[in-house]
Amino acid sequence: xxxxLPYKLHCGWCGRSHPAEVLQQTCTDCRRPLLARFExxxxxxxxxxxxxxxxxxxxxxxxSLWRYSDILPVANPSRAITLxxxxxxxxxxxxxxxxxxxxxxxxxxxxQNPTGSFKARGMSVAISRAIExxxxxFCVPSAGNAAGAAAAYVxxxxxxxxxxxxxxxxxxxxxxxxxxxxxxxxxxxxIATCAHRMEAECSPEEWFDLSTLKEPYRLEGKKTMGFELxxxxxxxxxxxxxxxxxxxxxxxxxxxxxxxxxxxxxLENDDFPRMVSVQTAGCAPIVHAFERGExxxxxxxxxxxxxxxxxxxxxxxxxxxxxxxxxxxGAAVMVTExxxxxxxxxxxxxxxxxxxxEGGAALAGLRKILDNEIISGDERIVIFNxxxxxxxxxxxxxxxxxxxxxxx
Ligand SMILES: Cc1ncc(COP(=O)(O)O)c(C=O)c1O
Numbered sequence: 001x002x003x004x005l006p007y008k009l010h011c012g013w014c015g016r017s018h019p020a021e022v023l024q025q026t027c028t029d030c031r032r033p034l035l036a037r038f039e040x041x042x043x044x045x046x047x048x049x050x051x052x053x054x055x056x057x058x059x060x061x062x063x064s065l066w067r068y069s070d071i072l073p074v075a076n077p078s079r080a081i082t083l084x085x086x087x088x089x090x091x092x093x094x095x096x097x098x099x100x101x102x103x104x105x106x107x108x109x110x111x112q113n114p115t116g117s118f119k120a121r122g123m124s125v126a127i128s129r130a131i132e133x134x135x136x137x138f139c140v141p142s143a144g145n146a147a148g149a150a151a152a153y154v155x156x157x158x159x160x161x162x163x164x165x166x167x168x169x170x171x172x173x174x175x176x177x178x179x180x181x182x183x184x185x186x187x188x189x190x191i192a193t194c195a196h197r198m199e200a201e202c203s204p205e206e207w208f209d210l211s212t213l214k215e216p217y218r219l220e221g222k223k224t225m226g227f228e229l230x231x232x233x234x235x236x237x238x239x240x241x242x243x244x245x246x247x248x249x250x251x252x253x254x255x256x257x258x259x260x261x262x263x264x265x266x267l268e269n270d271d272f273p274r275m276v277s278v279q280t281a282g283c284a285p286i287v288h289a290f291e292r293g294e295x296x297x298x299x300x301x302x303x304x305x306x307x308x309x310x311x312x313x314x315x316x317x318x319x320x321x322x323x324x325x326x327x328x329x330g331a332a333v334m335v336t337e338x339x340x341x342x343x344x345x346x347x348x349x350x351x352x353x354x355x356x357x358e359g360g361a362a363l364a365g366l367r368k369i370l371d372n373e374i375i376s377g378d379e380r381i382v383i384f385n386x387x388x389x390x391x392x393x394x395x396x397x398x399x400x401x402x403x404x405x406x407x408x
Contacts, residue, residue, distance in 0.1 A: 001044065003051065003070045004077060007036040009216055012320050020073070023133040023208060025215050026316075033213040033317050036073045036220055038260065045264025063087030065121055065224040071260065073129055073220050080128040081153045083114035085121050086224050090232040090382070096350045100366055104380040106238070108225065109353060110387060115176070117356070117387030118225065118250055119149040122218030126210060127153045129217040135208035136160065141194035143246070143308035144173035145356075145387050150210055151180035162202065164194035169308060172391030190303055192313050212247030213317040219256065222249045226257025229273075229382065230266065238273050239379035240330075242365050244358035244386055245277040245286055246312040248321035255324035273382075274330040274375070277321060278365030280305040281334045283313060286321050290332035295319055306396050307340055307357035309386065331374045335364035341399070347385065348398040357396050359385030 009018040011027035012035045018024050024034055048070045065086030069077035090106050097105035110118035127138065127150065139162045140150050147163035154161040161182040165173060166189060177184050185201075187194045195211060202209070209215065230237055237258065243251045258272045279287050282304035285297035299314030315321065325332055335343070344360025347353045355363075362383045369375050389397055 004074060005038045005071060007038045007073050009034045010037050023130060023135055025209055034216040036216050038071055040260055040263035042265030045266055068224050068227050072125055073217055075132055081156050082124050083152060085113050085124045088112045093351055096346060100370060101377045102381060103378055106382045108382055108384050111385055115148045115152045117145040119145040121221035121224055122249060123149040123153050125221030126215060126217035130208050137207045138210050139198055139202040139207045140210040141191050141198050143191050144169040144391060145309060148173055148176045151177040151182040155180040164198045166190055166194060170391060170393040190311050190313060212249055219249050219253045222253030223257040226254035230261060238382045240276060240375050240381045241273045242276045242278055242362045242383045244310055244362045245279055245321060246310045247315045248317045251275055251277055252317055252320045252324055272328055275324050275328040276330050276365060276369055277325055277332040278362050279334050280307050280310050280361055281336050283311050284334040285314060287332040287334045289322055290325060307361050309358045331369060333365050333368040335361050339364040344398045349401055353385055354389045355385045356387035356389045358387060
């Protein structure tokens with residue numbers, strides 16, 4: 001068997017297949033997301049596990065996500081565009097856990113990725129694959145983190161990148177993208193407004209669109225969070241995962257990884273983690289659709305939240321997010337602005353993490369699911385801090401507790 005494994009592309013909505021050896025965006029029939037499908041079985045799964053960790057399979061860093069390159073859609077991983085993404089720590093949070101009455105609580109700290117967020121995983125894989133298939137000019141609408149990650153990877157190449165960001169994203173994101181050499185377009189409005197402007201200004205013949213789930217390769221980078229959890233837990237999976245959800249790639253990607261692990265025979269049973277999507281009250285399309293039992297989400301008019309990565313009024317992958325939540329027996333909950341601020345403060349005070357607002361929201365979501373008795377305090381819970389808070393506007397930084405020096 002030749003590694004990396006070959007894959008096919010299928011539309012997640014209508015099932016139509018698309019050739020994998022040419023650049024693809026969305027389904028040409030229904031314009032919904034395409035997903036890569038690898039033909040997996042337990043014999044192959046055993047071989048992949050044996051190869052995991054072999055130096056020939058890890059050309060860059062033994063801990064980076066490229067250790068999973070056998071099941072990533074990149075033909076030549078030794079030429080991947082990488083900054084050592086992945087391999088983030090799983091932090092045991094005993095002090096926080098006891099405050100919540102939870103015995104087994106961990107944080108997967110994605111802020112320790114290059115450029116400070118989980119977006120690095122997706123961009124490394126997507127840009128590597130798109131370049132293999134001939135892309136040279138990239139564009140992306142972004143609340144900030146995806147743009148910063150894309151800019152860093154494109155900086156290693158002779159390609160071009162144009163990013164469209166909401167004007168209220170924060171100087172940290174703009175300066176970062178400019179430093180990496182990207183062209184920065186600031187747009188009044190949300191990421192949806194950015195996407196409209198980008199579509200008007202960047203023709204598909206010239207530009208490869210890196211928007212969330214409008215190409216099939218970013219998701220593949222994100223799925224490695226699921227593989228890592230399996231390794232972090234010594235060949236098992238946790239009971240519950242809380243993920244702050246905007247476009248949904250993190251949650252959908254991990255759910256895809258769990259299906260692939262099952263096909264590879266890595267799991268002894270089908271007890272997958274329950275996926276809990278956390279959104280904010282000012283922009284909660286998934287929570288509303290989940291509560292109404294709907295298959296797709298109705299876009300939010302006038303979305304309002306300073307957790308900018310969650311200000312996604314109409315995610316294109318809505319049906320995939322909702323499917324993952326329901327199939328896993330999970331839930332979707334929303335938190336207020338005050339609640340995520342408090343969550344972010346707790347992460348700073350009790351875990352030493354200067355988290356993004358989205359990470360604060362994920363922790364605040366734990367209180368909701370405990371109050372609603374969706375989970376019990378005995379379960380093994382993983383919360384994702386998806387990014388660092390440093391690049392956000394200072395008005396969203398965690399509030400410091402009163403200084404208490406050690407008494408003389
Ligand atoms: C820090 C952070 N967390 C979470 C999200 C939401 O991620 P997803 O679009 O995968 O749902 C974003 C998206 O911008 C983000 O920047």
